[in-house]
Amino acid sequence: MRCGAVTLFLLALGCAPQPTPSTLAPDQPDPCGLTAGSPNQLDTLTVALLEPVDLGNATAPANDSERLLFRNLFENLIRVDCEGTVRPGLARYWTADSVGRGWTLTLREGAAFPGSGPISASDVAGMLRVLANRDSASAGAFGIDSAFELDDRRLRVLMRGGADSLPRFLADPALVVTDGLASGGGSGEGSLLIPRQGKLPVIEFRFPLQRDARDALDREADLVITRDPVLVDYVSNRAEFTTFPLPWSRTYLLMEPGVSRGDLLGALDTVSVRKSLAKDAVRASSRAPEPPYWWSDHRSCQAASPLRSDNASSRVVYRKDDDIARGLAERIVALASPSAGLRAVGLEAPELAIAVRGGSDRAYVMGVPRQSLAPCRDVYGLPAGFRFLPLIESRAYAIVRNGAPPMTVEWDGTIRVVER
Amino acid sequence: MSFRTRLFFGILAGVFLPLGALAYGVRQEMERRLTAEYEQRVNSMTEVIETDLLREGATVASRLNGLISDLSSDNRFRLGALQGEPASRRYLLDYAGSAMKLSGLSMLQIQDSAGRILSSGHFRNEFDRSQPQLPALLAKAGGTIALVRTRTPEAPLLALARVDSFRVGGRRFSVVGGVEAGTRVGRLARNGDLSVDLFYPDQPRVPSSHARILREVYLPYVNLLSGSGAALDSVRLVVTQSLGTLQALRRSIDRWLLIAVALTLAAALALAAWLSSQVSRPLRDLARKTSEIDLDRLDQSFETERQDEIGALSRLLGGMTERLRTSSARLREAERRAAVGDLARQVNHDVKNGLAPIRNVLRHFSQVARQEPGGLAAVFEERKGTLESSVEYLETLARNYARLSPTVERAPCNVNALVEQVLRNTSVDGTVLQTNLSQAMPHAIGDSLMIRRVLENLVGNAVDSLAGRPGGGTVAVTTAIAGGVGAEQKVRITVADTGPGMSRKQLDQAFDDFYTTKAEGTGLGLSIVRRLILDLNGSLHVETEPGAGTSFVVELPAVSGGRAG
Numbered sequence: 001m002r003c004g005a006v007t008l009f010l011l012a013l014g015c016a017p018q019p020t021p022s023t024l025a026p027d028q029p030d031p032c033g034l035t036a037g038s039p040n041q042l043d044t045l046t047v048a049l050l051e052p053v054d055l056g057n058a059t060a061p062a063n064d065s066e067r068l069l070f071r072n073l074f075e076n077l078i079r080v081d082c083e084g085t086v087r088p089g090l091a092r093y094w095t096a097d098s099v100g101r102g103w104t105l106t107l108r109e110g111a112a113f114p115g116s117g118p119i120s121a122s123d124v125a126g127m128l129r130v131l132a133n134r135d136s137a138s139a140g141a142f143g144i145d146s147a148f149e150l151d152d153r154r155l156r157v158l159m160r161g162g163a164d165s166l167p168r169f170l171a172d173p174a175l176v177v178t179d180g181l182a183s184g185g186g187s188g189e190g191s192l193l194i195p196r197q198g199k200l201p202v203i204e205f206r207f208p209l210q211r212d213a214r215d216a217l218d219r220e221a222d223l224v225i226t227r228d229p230v231l232v233d234y235v236s237n238r239a240e241f242t243t244f245p246l247p248w249s250r251t252y253l254l255m256e257p258g259v260s261r262g263d264l265l266g267a268l269d270t271v272s273v274r275k276s277l278a279k280d281a282v283r284a285s286s287r288a289p290e291p292p293y294w295w296s297d298h299r300s301c302q303a304a305s306p307l308r309s310d311n312a313s314s315r316v317v318y319r320k321d322d323d324i325a326r327g328l329a330e331r332i333v334a335l336a337s338p339s340a341g342l343r344a345v346g347l348e349a350p351e352l353a354i355a356v357r358g359g360s361d362r363a364y365v366m367g368v369p370r371q372s373l374a375p376c377r378d379v380y381g382l383p384a385g386f387r388f389l390p391l392i393e394s395r396a397y398a399i400v401r402n403g404a405p406p407m408t409v410e411w412d413g414t415i416r417v418v419e420r
Numbered sequence: 421m422s423f424r425t426r427l428f429f430g431i432l433a434g435v436f437l438p439l440g441a442l443a444y445g446v447r448q449e450m451e452r453r454l455t456a457e458y459e460q461r462v463n464s465m466t467e468v469i470e471t472d473l474l475r476e477g478a479t480v481a482s483r484l485n486g487l488i489s490d491l492s493s494d495n496r497f498r499l500g501a502l503q504g505e506p507a508s509r510r511y512l513l514d515y516a517g518s519a520m521k522l523s524g525l526s527m528l529q530i531q532d533s534a535g536r537i538l539s540s541g542h543f544r545n546e547f548d549r550s551q552p553q554l555p556a557l558l559a560k561a562g563g564t565i566a567l568v569r570t571r572t573p574e575a576p577l578l579a580l581a582r583v584d585s586f587r588v589g590g591r592r593f594s595v596v597g598g599v600e601a602g603t604r605v606g607r608l609a610r611n612g613d614l615s616v617d618l619f620y621p622d623q624p625r626v627p628s629s630h631a632r633i634l635r636e637v638y639l640p641y642v643n644l645l646s647g648s649g650a651a652l653d654s655v656r657l658v659v660t661q662s663l664g665t666l667q668a669l670r671r672s673i674d675r676w677l678l679i680a681v682a683l684t685l686a687a688a689l690a691l692a693a694w695l696s697s698q699v700s701r702p703l704r705d706l707a708r709k710t711s712e713i714d715l716d717r718l719d720q721s722f723e724t725e726r727q728d729e730i731g732a733l734s735r736l737l738g739g740m741t742e743r744l745r746t747s748s749a750r751l752r753e754a755e756r757r758a759a760v761g762d763l764a765r766q767v768n769h770d771v772k773n774g775l776a777p778i779r780n781v782l783r784h785f786s787q788v789a790r791q792e793p794g795g796l797a798a799v800f801e802e803r804k805g806t807l808e809s810s811v812e813y814l815e816t817l818a819r820n821y822a823r824l825s826p827t828v829e830r831a832p833c834n835v836n837a838l839v840e841q842v843l844r845n846t847s848v849d850g851t852v853l854q855t856n857l858s859q860a861m862p863h864a865i866g867d868s869l870m871i872r873r874v875l876e877n878l879v880g881n882a883v884d885s886l887a888g889r890p891g892g893g894t895v896a897v898t899t900a901i902a903g904g905v906g907a908e909q910k911v912r913i914t915v916a917d918t919g920p921g922m923s924r925k926q927l928d929q930a931f932d933d934f935y936t937t938k939a940e941g942t943g944l945g946l947s948i949v950r951r952l953i954l955d956l957n958g959s960l961h962v963e964t965e966p967g968a969g970t971s972f973v974v975e976l977p978a979v980s981g982g983r984a985g
Contacts, residue, residue, distance in 0.1 A: 280509065280510070280513055280547065281545055283510075283514075326573075327544075327545060329573070330543070330544065330545040330573035331545035333545070333571075333573050334543060334545040334546040334547075334549065334573070338571055338644060338645045339645065339646075339647035341645075343571075343573065343574050343575060344573035344574055345574060
């Protein structure tokens with residue numbers, strides 16, 4: 001009788017059965033780790049960010065520099081490594097109810113915002129509740145029903161559907177646990193110092209360089225993420241640096257709005273053309289795209305959108321600060337007949353977003369993440385009613401000074417500094 | 421054409437012709453000088469353009485030479501171009517972009533002998549396109565610089581380009597380089613009225629006209645964007661100098677000329693009017709005075725203080741009038757003397773005629789008294805009528821002659837009253853007397869007895885003219901004001917009858933003495949009337965026609981401001 005009452009009590013708490021927490025044994029080598037020379041010789045890791053950084057983009061980083069910064073500044077409940085394996089993040093342990101709908105997560109002891117106060121379960125649950133209550137299709141695509149804290153370190157997350165394992169989207173940047181810094185917005189200037197935490201080193205981020213990136217490497221930078229082959233070529237002869245090719249992280253799409261004049265996609269949709277694009281058209285490490293593509297199976301998540309009418313413009317539009325997109329757009333123009341009058345036009349990000357919504361151009365060349373932890377949510381970021389053709393995939397390089405602290409590569413090719 | 425009009429046109433011609441000649445001369449000279457200057461400007465601009473094109477061509481050629489020299493010794497280019505070595509291919513693709521920037525060119529592409537683009541500076545990603553026609557067409561242009569329309573990723577590019585070639589590893593390569601031409605042409609495009617415009621082959625020719633000066637510079641042209649395929653053509657750089665400034669000057673001169681003409685017209689009109697008033701009015705006055713002169717009115721005054729030609733003419737006419745007056749007096753005296761002689765002869769004749777019966781009767785009495793004294797009384801009774809008749813005749817004759825020498829008295833006379841008095845004493849037999857007397861009549865100046873005699877004669881003649889006419893007739897006496905105002909005012913008396921009227925011959929003799937158509941007339945009535953009226957300084961004229969009656973119109977001087985009441 002007593003035993004039955006205890007069992008019912010435990011069931012009510014949702015803590016049965018007890019899943020095994022996914023952790024990495026200390027002596028187990030990290031398959032995604034990066035080690036340059038003899039690690040841990042540097043007390044402070046200086047990171048040179050080569051692209052503009054907006055501190056308000058913590059939940060939606062727009063470039064490699066923002067991804068690198070926010071990945072090391074804030075944490076998600078969990079991490080997903082370069083092989084797709086779920087790793088503990090802020091949550092050290094997690095258990096599920098019998099149907100896999102209710103998940104109880106236990107935060108790491110001593111978890112804290114960098115340079116700020118501790119992170120409590122209520123902070124995380126509050127953030128998740130806000131997301132769950134947000135009346136938007138993209139937020140709803142996560143499938144979070146509710147969240148509440150059980151105590152200072154434990155919280156319970158209820159999903160709309162059951163799952164066999166902890167949902168990997170908890171590692172998505174949109175669910176990063178931030179303090180007020182992330183919501184403050186504004187562009188970073190100068191440097192940002194992350195104080196030492198546990199066995200993590202001090203990390204100093206140097207914000208966008210107006211001067212030559214090679215100058216930063218020559219002076220003090222210990223880590224640079226770049227897609228510029230010139231920079232990679234430069235350090236190839238420098239013994240104090242080790243260059244690591246990161247996973248293919250960006251896929252460049254040619255997006256044609258609805259019914260268009262001529263079949264631009266069709267003309268490019270050959271393996272040889274795409275190989276040629278990857279080989280010669282862009283000045284970056286690239287390759288022909290390789291399926292599967294995360295958006296292919298989730299187009300139904302998008303709201304139905306009527307096909308746009310015949311386009312009026314002959315522009316092939318790309319984001320102005322994206323050299324890879326520019327090279328692709330220019331090659332597309334070059335391959336077209338001169339009499340077609342196509343022209344490549346670079347737009348700033350806000351203008352590009354407006355242009356894509358209008359859909360009045362001939363085509364758009366845009367880079368999207370190659371991986372997605374929440375494809376149904378991410379597909380909302382793609383314009384509805386467009387036809388997509390993957391053109392190339394590109395990857396970045398990590399240039400690491402020898403002796404830098406150990407790092408690991410996560411699911412999207414972003415580097416995280418890990419404990420010594 | 422009036423004197424004033426002639427004067428106006430004369431002044432106008434005198435001023436307008438020199439003015440027109442001056443304006444025409446200024447206009448022609450200005451046009452000649454400005455046109456010459458504009459032509460020189462256009463020629464200079466044309467020379468500048470041609471020199472610029474030559475200089476650009478030489479500059480591009482020099483830069484291409486430098487690049488060719490570099491390429492010939494560039495191992496990575498050699499590896500990429502000849503052997504397709506992968507590591508060198510990217511270098512090859514980017515070579516033209518870097519080289520273009522270094523050499524200051526805006527267009528650069530390197531092609532192999534088949535025309536395949538190996539590297540393009542202005543359109544990096546246009547590699548591997550086959551474009552064999554461009555080097556061939558530029559070579560066909562004679563190795564000079566040509567205008568090439570090609571494309572960049574963003575927009576079409578207009579470049580001044582030329583081609584050169586080199587050999588590496590036994591293979592021939594072409595290099596086409598050029599400088600951007602759009603802004604160069606744009607810089608020349610406008611400079612006031614001088615413009616340089618680029619005309620493509622498909623654009624119509626600009627016709628030369630009076631509104632502009634044109635010069636054309638031809639330049640080889642290759643349009644790689646043409647849908648029908650590239651071909652060697654030519655464009656025209658047209659230097660145009662608008663003559664708008666010249667035309668504006670012309671318009672300005674014309675406008676001022678018109679203003680001057682208008683002012684001249686106005687001035688000529690005013691001058692003509694003034695001169696006319698100074699010249700033609702005195703002439704008109706002289707003409708009027710001269711027209712009023714006749715033998716009975718020679719009292720016109722031509723006195724003047726003018727010392728000009730008008731004054732001389734006026735004095736001349738005054739002298740002539742004075743001589744006429746003297747001659748008229750002499751003539752009147754001669755007439756009077758002739759009239760007295762005639763009268764004496766007539767009186768002699770008449771008296772003899774009157775005395776002849778008396779003498780015959782007296783001879784008869786003498787004969788009876790000598791032969792039969794007792795029958796004298798009977799004979800006297802028998803011949804007494806003859807004597808009485810002859811005496812009466814003589815008395816009448818005497819009365820008539822007495823009337824021929826009246827004494828003129830000049831005093832205001834009420835003509836209407838005289839008319840009424842005369843009509844009352846007039847005996848009529850079946851004749852209707854009518855009057856139409858003006859109540860605003862002024863008094864006439866003259867002798868009332870003389871005026872009465874005039875009226876008696878005219879009314880009596882009118883009544884007599886109706887005698888024996890079946891149904892009688894009408895005699896109408898009308899008075900009215902005539903002439904001008906003041907001293908010019910006259911009193912008009914019209915005596916009209918409905919009698920037989922007069923023929924021209926009868927009218928010519930009507931005023932002669934002793935001419936009469938009546939059986940018992942003396943023929944002195946109208947003669948006396950005419951004399952009396954002339955003595956009263958009046959006038960008389962007759963309106964008559966056979967069968968239409970006769971009207972005698974008498975005009976006498978009137979008293980100024982006087983009314984007949």
